[in-house]
Ligand SMILES: Nc1nc2c(ncn2[C@@H]2O[C@H](COP(=O)(O)OP(=O)(O)OP(=O)(O)O)[C@@H](O)[C@H]2O)c(=O)[nH]1
């Protein structure tokens with residue numbers, strides 16, 4: 001990992017803190033209006049649930065012009081905790097806010113977390129909790145729910161489990177959840193939820209990795225953290241946090257760049273860690289910590305017409321790359337779907353018809369979507385198209401897939417819409433032999449070329465089959481202690 005050591009100024013600040021046992025890390029970028037609440041919840045949680053541990057809260061900010069850092073530093077002092085919890089904190093509550101350094105000229109959420117990992121290691125914490133700074137639904141108990149499985153249960157990685165409105169978390173629902181589950185066989189429902197618990201051992205593992213990319217410095221960080229925990233053989237669980245309420249995003253207008261960063265990262269990791277998933281069949285539940293919650297998250301507006309319009313335009317903007325990346329069957333299906341998307345938008349925008357997008361029966365089948373993602377993973381392995389162009393061409397298809405999910409679940413509650421996400425995840429699992437067979441064929445072809453032509457072409461089997469073990473640390477995928 002680049003910049004494994006902290007810059008001098010930061011090191012001095014961290015040295016002043018001494019050591020800590022538990023840390024809450026909060027990345028931020030222009031979150032002045034919400035971060036004060038998150039900091040207060042984190043502080044109260046640290047004191048209420050872990051009174052014997054030495055706590056610290058670290059905010060890594062992008063240098064936001066809106067005063068985010070000032071809010072963190074000025075937010076209620078420890079007396080506030082005493083007032084609301086009726087106890088004086090036993091250990092001094094430390095709190096710092098800093099501007100994180102960019103990594104190779106790139107800043108973003110991942111660069112912020114990279115600094116947070118470095119500080120956590122320097123302070124020798126046993127558990128790190130990271131939470132987003134735009135959260136409305138965090139309460140002090142989240143700190144216990146995210147750190148408890150590490151400190152009491154011996155787990156290394158705690159992923160969040162929350163109810164999100166049926167149209168929120170679309171990158172999760174369409175790609176990271178079903179694909180991670182099918183690849184590694186673990187049902188981690190929110191692999192990029194943004195709120196995680198991480199053990200000291202796993203932080204050390206993160207800091208040893210040498211595959212950092214600019215996408216990981218941005219929103220690729222969440223899937224990188226989750227995948228590295230799994231491929232490193234660390235003990236993984238999830239925790240029930242209730243509802244995730246945060247700044248809303250409309251997939252069609254806000255999520256394109258995030259999709260590229262997340263999906264480029266998952267594809268790179270799929271190629272790199274093939275040895276960890278090629279032999280995995282089916283999937284299993286992982287332990288879920290915490291009391292069940294029944295909460296309805298607030299609704300979110302999505303512009304479905306825009307999604308379908310982008311899908312239709314994909315024929316022009318991405319058609320050439322589709323032709324390289326997709327197998328003939330998927331290419332034919334996608335071309336037909338893009339035409340259908342165009343027809344639906346035309347009908348909905350014509351003044352003389354009362355049709356709306358919501359009335360349409362536009363359907364993007366689960367199996368087709370699963371195979372598209374598999375074709376893109378194979379294309380990433382074959383290196384036939386530069387990865388950024390490859391992933392850019394997937395965005396219109398993601399929009400089409402999201403539009404289809406919205407149309408299919410429009411009458412359903414968030415709870416019932418979950419069945420569609422599960423149905424799709426099963427399609428990924430059932431379709432996995434398609435991916436494995438073609439992956440092995442690419443390996444075999446590269447090996448056949450290898451001896452005759454000298455160097456094996458592309459990403460050969462020899463690269464994908466060498467396991468990356470955490471150095472100097474035994475692998476384990478069961479908790480160190482009895483699970484709580
Ligand atoms: N330091 C830093 N933090 C950032 C940057 N961009 C986003 N963040 C933080 O990362 C967190 C998640 O960003 P959001 O924009 O809320 O992303 P999201 O769509 O809600 O993503 P998820 O919640 O993970 O589904 C928030 O705490 C942001 O403040 C950045 O450029 N620098």
Ligand SMILES: [Mg+2]
Pocket residue numbers: 132134246247
């Ligand atoms: Mg958010």
